[in-house]
Amino acid sequence: MIANDRRLDRRLAMRVLLDRRDDLLLVTGLGSTTWDAAAVGDDPRNFYLWGAMGAAALVGLGLAIAQPARRVLVVTGDGEMLMGLGGLATIAVQRPPNLAIAVFDNAHYGETGMQPSHTEAGVDLVAVARACGIHETFEISDELGLRDFAARVHKSATTLFARVAIRADEPPRVLPPRDGVYLKNRFRHALGLEP
Amino acid sequence: MQRRATLSERAASPSTDWRDDIFAVLKAAEVAQVGYVPDAGHARLIELVRADDTIHAVPLTTEEEGIALAGGAWLGGQRCALLMQSSGVGNCINMLSLAKSCRFPLVILVTMRGEWREFNPWQAPMGRNTAAALELMEVRVYRVETASEAADTVAAAFDFAYASDQAVAVLFAQRLIGAKRWVK
Numbered sequence: 001m002i003a004n005d006r007r008l009d010r011r012l013a014m015r016v017l018l019d020r021r022d023d024l025l026l027v028t029g030l031g032s033t034t035w036d037a038a039a040v041g042d043d044p045r046n047f048y049l050w051g052a053m054g055a056a057a058l059v060g061l062g063l064a065i066a067q068p069a070r071r072v073l074v075v076t077g078d079g080e081m082l083m084g085l086g087g088l089a090t091i092a093v094q095r096p097p098n099l100a101i102a103v104f105d106n107a108h109y110g111e112t113g114m115q116p117s118h119t120e121a122g123v124d125l126v127a128v129a130r131a132c133g134i135h136e137t138f139e140i141s142d143e144l145g146l147r148d149f150a151a152r153v154h155k156s157a158t159t160l161f162a163r164v165a166i167r168a169d170e171p172p173r174v175l176p177p178r179d180g181v182y183l184k185n186r187f188r189h190a191l192g193l194e195p
Numbered sequence: 196m197q198r199r200a201t202l203s204e205r206a207a208s209p210s211t212d213w214r215d216d217i218f219a220v221l222k223a224a225e226v227a228q229v230g231y232v233p234d235a236g237h238a239r240l241i242e243l244v245r246a247d248d249t250i251h252a253v254p255l256t257t258e259e260e261g262i263a264l265a266g267g268a269w270l271g272g273q274r275c276a277l278l279m280q281s282s283g284v285g286n287c288i289n290m291l292s293l294a295k296s297c298r299f300p301l302v303i304l305v306t307m308r309g310e311w312r313e314f315n316p317w318q319a320p321m322g323r324n325t326a327a328a329l330e331l332m333e334v335r336v337y338r339v340e341t342a343s344e345a346a347d348t349v350a351a352a353f354d355f356a357y358a359s360d361q362a363v364a365v366l367f368a369q370r371l372i373g374a375k376r377w378v379k
Contacts, residue, residue: 027267047270052293055263059293062267062275065228065251070271086256087263093254180297184270193272 007141010104010166014040016146017075017102022154025063025191029056029076031111033104037075038176044190050178054084057101061091064099067191071098073153078105078119085128091159092133100153100160101129106168114168129161138162213371214239216346217304221250221276224353228253228268230261231278236306236372240278258283259290266299274357277303281310281325281366282318291332294362301362302352303334311369326366334362340371 014036018026026046028034033056034048047063049056060074081088081103091099107120119125126137136158140146149162177183185195218240221229228251229244231237245252255261258279265275279287284305294301308315309322321328326336335355339348345367352363 049293051296052263052290054259055266055290055293058260058263059267059270061253062228062264062269062273063271064267065253066268066271066273084260084263087260089256090253090260090264094251180293184297184299187270188272191270191272 005167007106007165007167008143008146009171010036010106010169011039011171012143013104013146013164013166014075016143017073017150017153019147019150020154023070024153025067025070025072025187027056027060027063027072027074029053029074029080031077031080032170033075033077033080034176035171035173036104039171039174042176044186046176047183047187048176048178050180053080054087056080057084057087057091060099060101061087061094061096064096065094068096068098070191071154072096072100074099074101076101076103077110078103078107078117078125079109081125082118082123088129088132088134088161092129095134095159097157097159100149100156100162102149102162102164104166105163106166108168110168110170114170126161126163134159134161136160139165141165212239213342213345215243216342217349218243220346220349220353222247223350224276224357225274226250226276226353227273228264228275229278230255230264230275232256232258232261232280232283234278234280234306236280236367237278237304240304258286261303262287262290262293262301265301266293266297269299274300274353275302277301279303279305281305281307282321284325284328284364285321288328288332291334291362295333298360299362300356300360301334302349302356303329303362303364304349305364305366306372307366307369309369313369322369329364332362334364337363337365338368339365340368342371345371 309318
């Protein structure tokens with residue numbers, strides 16, 4: 001880690017997003033964003049992806065359409081988002097007002113040995129989202145900006161997309177439950193749905 | 196949620212077009228989201244879905260997005276159907292691990308290419324291996340060869356998928372759909 005790196009700490013970033021969570025539903029992507037959510041605190045309203053790389057945003061889309069009265073936040077990494085870039089076009093066609101996507105971008109694939117990702121070479125995820133037709137986008141590099149975004153997640157009238165610049169470090173892993181059926185059933189139970 | 200009568204019991208009486216029959220089954224199954232990629236074989240069904248106010252029609256850029264969409268829909272309590280072509284099944288393999296790991300109910304309606312009077316040789320590899328690819332990921336495979344069995348087979352797929360948390364694909368034979376006309 002570079003000593004004067006002022007980019008956000010990923011664990012702090014997740015804490016800020018979930019600070020005043022209310023009834024927010026959370027979907028996290030394969031890898032570090034799942035550990036980040038677990039570090040803030042396991043919750044039945046968290047749906048962690050332990051695989052299916054590239055799925056996070058689309059799981060969020062299906063959920064947001066199905067639960068129009070609830071807010072849905074997807075938090076995933078740059079690598080996971082890059083694997084499903086076409087999904088941003090699919091989401092832009094729907095643009096449910098209750099969906100927000102935050103990409104924690106450390107420009108690296110943290111889970112596989114910190115290889116540089118395409119964003120490190122300049123691929124601009126916010127520009128991609130905008131070009132797809134997601135008009136409310138945010139380039140976030142500090143806590144103030146993140147707190148503003150976190151507030152918007154609860155009251156937005158359209159789909160939001162944020163790139164959150166975070167440091168490329170690896171805080172200790174905090175592992176949530178990883179049985180998919182358990183995660184599904186407790187999530188549905190939290191929404192009052194039968195298993 | 197109350198247990199509803201099986202779709203087979205409630206299947207609509209066959210109309211003139213088997214595609215319309217399938218749409219009636221989707222309605223009876225209370226499908227609220229349909230993920231699809233453009234497809235000539237499903238064109239009529241896509242048109243009906245897009246015209247229906249109670250179904251969210253979700254065009255996908257690639258088929259595996261639909262597996263994730265369907266998972267999210269079910270997390271939120273809605274039923275989803277996916278429409279794709281045989282070639283698209285190959286794009287879904289790893290994403291099917293989501294349905295398997297979480298035991299999400301899943302219904303995929305697949306129009307077949309590359310198996311009957313196919314003009315385009317590039318369709319042949321996935322056409323030959325569509326069912327095997329699905330079975331490799333433990334997706335149950337039903338086949339529809341004739342128009343008269345379309346509605347009942349799709350209804351059975353929904354009943355099985357949503358009563359027993361199964362992933363089920365229904366393959367519609369290219370012989371039924373008709374070969375694509377390349378030269379008019």
